[in-house]
Amino acid sequence: MKSSYRGVILLALILFASIVCTQYTVNMYFAQRYMEVLLLSGATVVLFPLAWMVLRKDQRDRREQGK
């Protein structure tokens, strides 16, 4: 796979996971399953720095390739 696609696809997947986790966080809160709420909101928070790292790596790779 070309490296130029890898970052975009990874970020799209991370964003999709963020959306799903956020939706479930709200649903679980109203279902009064508070432990799941904590886990899911924690997962959403962890996904953000992950997305940031993917972006940084992608930019570094492109700089090295001279793009």
Next chain:
Amino acid sequence: MENEKTRPIPLKDDNYTHNINRSNERSLDRRSFMKTMVGAAGLFAASTLPWGALAAKELMSSSSKSYPTQKIANLSDIKPGDAIEFAYPGEHDSALFVYVKEKEYKAYQNACTHLRCPVFWDRDEKELLCPCHHGKFDIATGKPLAGPPRRPLPEIVLQEKDGAVYAVGVKSYEEQL
């Protein structure tokens, strides 16, 4: 004559007023697209924090959760088919007591589980009706029958004593399923 290609500023842009090339100015390039995705992930992360905080608060206070006993009405003052609005357990938690028929009454927190619109008792259809998007709830169980709501209305535990009805608690979501 000067060559157009070697000229530092193209001839068409060499003026004081119309020298900004605006085409593609707002187009989203690859880098901006990726930054937008990271920003959106950050936004979602931030938006889950209040829910996490509320859940943590609930977890810490769940062991000491107790509900007050509150008188709703004297059964002699109401007729079958009547509904009474009251606030329970807090003063801002609107609730609805319905005297369905003789010896049968129910009470629910009357914020629709779709977008929290107030729910009304439809005496003719014998259903709880949310007028915002026509969500309907079953009076016997509080479960949604029609419309956008997917979760049941939280049921209030009732107790009859000396000819009056009292609210004594709110059923948890799991108990209602």
